[in-house]
Amino acid sequence: FIEAVGAREILDSRGNPTVEVEVLLDDGSLARAAVPSGASTGAFEAYELRDGDKDRYFGKGVLKAVDGVLDVLGPAIEDLDASDQRLVDATLIEADGTPNKSKLGANAILGVSLAVAKAAADSADLPLFRYLGGPNAHVLPVPLFNVINGGEHADNGIDMQEFFLAPIGAETYSESLRWGTEVYHTLRGELKAAGYATGLGDEGGFAPDLPSNREGLEFLVKAIEKAGFTPGKDIALGLDVAATEFFKDGVYRLDQKDWSADQLIGYYEELVRDFPIVTIEDALAEDDWDNWKSLTEALGSKVQLVGDDLFVTNPERLATGIGRGIANSLLVKVNQIGTLTETLDAVSLAQRSGYTAMLSHRSGETEDTTIADLVVATNAGQIKAGAPARSERVAKYNQLLRIEEELGESGVFAGRSAFPRFTA
Numbered sequence: 001f002i003e004a005v006g007a008r009e010i011l012d013s014r015g016n017p018t019v020e021v022e023v024l025l026d027d028g029s030l031a032r033a034a035v036p037s038g039a040s041t042g043a044f045e046a047y048e049l050r051d052g053d054k055d056r057y058f059g060k061g062v063l064k065a066v067d068g069v070l071d072v073l074g075p076a077i078e079d080l081d082a083s084d085q086r087l088v089d090a091t092l093i094e095a096d097g098t099p100n101k102s103k104l105g106a107n108a109i110l111g112v113s114l115a116v117a118k119a120a121a122d123s124a125d126l127p128l129f130r131y132l133g134g135p136n137a138h139v140l141p142v143p144l145f146n147v148i149n150g151g152e153h154a155d156n157g158i159d160m161q162e163f164f165l166a167p168i169g170a171e172t173y174s175e176s177l178r179w180g181t182e183v184y185h186t187l188r189g190e191l192k193a194a195g196y197a198t199g200l201g202d203e204g205g206f207a208p209d210l211p212s213n214r215e216g217l218e219f220l221v222k223a224i225e226k227a228g229f230t231p232g233k234d235i236a237l238g239l240d241v242a243a244t245e246f247f248k249d250g251v252y253r254l255d256q257k258d259w260s261a262d263q264l265i266g267y268y269e270e271l272v273r274d275f276p277i278v279t280i281e282d283a284l285a286e287d288d289w290d291n292w293k294s295l296t297e298a299l300g301s302k303v304q305l306v307g308d309d310l311f312v313t314n315p316e317r318l319a320t321g322i323g324r325g326i327a328n329s330l331l332v333k334v335n336q337i338g339t340l341t342e343t344l345d346a347v348s349l350a351q352r353s354g355y356t357a358m359l360s361h362r363s364g365e366t367e368d369t370t371i372a373d374l375v376v377a378t379n380a381g382q383i384k385a386g387a388p389a390r391s392e393r394v395a396k397y398n399q400l401l402r403i404e405e406e407l408g409e410s411g412v413f414a415g416r417s418a419f420p421r422f423t424a
């Protein structure tokens, strides 16, 4: 059972404070979890509690969240069985008592929830992916490398937030990691040769000031070919448009032009025709449900349409989307919902409903690697954790190498099968 719960304020990869929690069990098992933080956050995400004290970290301190762990959440779960994750998470949710975890903060609650799971895994003497996923956890994911950063994650003129390489044609996870990394380095050379800056954005991708979003895709194709791979067959492309960020009063502002949703959908159809795109995330804004329906009708049979700000890992919002035939994939971010139980519920709802699920980091990350274990535990087959650069990104990809080794012969690389709608 849970003997003690500790917490502290640490820094994330952007130099902002975040919560770290430690859980000690009576058998001596000890585990630690750290909480990530977004920049292009959805309006419907669970609440991230910050101190608002302007004298510390410009108001971004998390000492209140830390106190909430020490004074309320920890005592509420002390003596509970750490392996009863559902009871632990229900107890945390009840201790907060609000619908969006705004009293104690989803950052406080998530830290405890994840640290309990890790401590229970340690106590069972199992790796986290095995503890959470059981004997059937065996699928190694396709890594989606975000190699060009725009939007809220970089100070450049690119509106779309993320441009992915998806090495679907590799034989193994470790091969996919190598392929993506080789193309990443090749891309640096191509950008440099064309006179663009090669500094990095928040997620480790390059942040060049490209004249258009389309240009980003063209650079990816060039780099894939230059590195000796075939676009589409070996390495496909993906986008996180994060369209909520440039949507205002019914209008999308992209490439210095105003677009209606219909025009934007037409533009995506062109992109999907011209480039080997397997996945598009948040192609429209989080509240633009009717147009999401049209988008899904237009493109849903050809490409994975992922809801991030749209669904915010919330089983209720996802159920509404499934009922209305909107999107066909769920982005999974543990801190959008705030407990492990609700995260796993969202993933299994997606999987039962013919939706794919992509595990995801946040733009503000830490050295915590829980999502690498989660993607294998759920057999979800796809993960985005940034570019193969910056230690908080690479930490997740490296953890997957360890899991691949641990699984040995029983591990299977998801490859193309992770994207059932992609037939190009």
Ligand code: PGA
Pocket: 037, 038, 039, 040, 041, 042, 161, 240, 242, 308, 360, 361, 362, 363, 364
């Ligand atoms: P965020 O970005 O962590 O800043 O929200 C990631 C994403 O939009 O997928």
Ligand code: ZN
Pocket: 240, 242, 281, 282, 308, 309, 331
């Ligand atoms: Zn997103």
